[in-house]
Amino acid sequence: MRRAFQLSQRDREFLDSRDKPWETLIEGPIRWVIIERFEVPVGYDHSVVNLALRLEASYPDVQIDMAYFSPALARLDGRQIRALTPLQIDGRTWQQWSRHRTSAEQWRPGLDNIETHVLYITAFLESELKK
Numbered sequence: 001m002r003r004a005f006q007l008s009q010r011d012r013e014f015l016d017s018r019d020k021p022w023e024t025l026i027e028g029p030i031r032w033v034i035i036e037r038f039e040v041p042v043g044y045d046h047s048v049v050n051l052a053l054r055l056e057a058s059y060p061d062v063q064i065d066m067a068y069f070s071p072a073l074a075r076l077d078g079r080q081i082r083a084l085t086p087l088q089i090d091g092r093t094w095q096q097w098s099r100h101r102t103s104a105e106q107w108r109p110g111l112d113n114i115e116t117h118v119l120y121i122t123a124f125l126e127s128e129l130k131k
Contacts, residue, residue, distance in 0.1 A: 002024065003023065004023075004026045005031055007033070010113055014114055018035070020037040031056075034051070034089075034090070036050050037050070040073065041122065041125050044074065046071060060109060060113055062109075064112075064114070067099065073125075081128060084098070085098065101120070
């Protein structure tokens with residue numbers, strides 16, 4: 001697995017605890033963490049996908065925003081998912097979910113990290129199925 005840049009010990013420990021592959025890569029000015037075999041809540045057309053996280057240069061002081069999935073997700077019930085766009089990462093097409101934190105769930109520098117963002121992603125995937 002590629003390690004194009006270093007993550008904090010806390011982030012590495014979380015990713016390693018999943019016992020699934022992960023890597024870091026850099027494309028132009030963008031730093032990515034790719035998490036393989038991310039489990040998706042029941043209700044989507046895939047139960048496991050790859051998840052990409054875009055880390056800004058000032059992470060962890062600034063939030064991780066959105067989520068990117070490969071392969072793309074669709075609801076099993078056929079209902080449309082809004083605010084999705086395709087994006088090329090590492091030569092593959094990923095599905096960008098434009099989901100942003102609200103004032104009630106703001107990023108907390110010093111507390112939030114990759115693990116808490118993954119929890120946030122799982123919560124918005126579950127919430128999408130209730131729409």
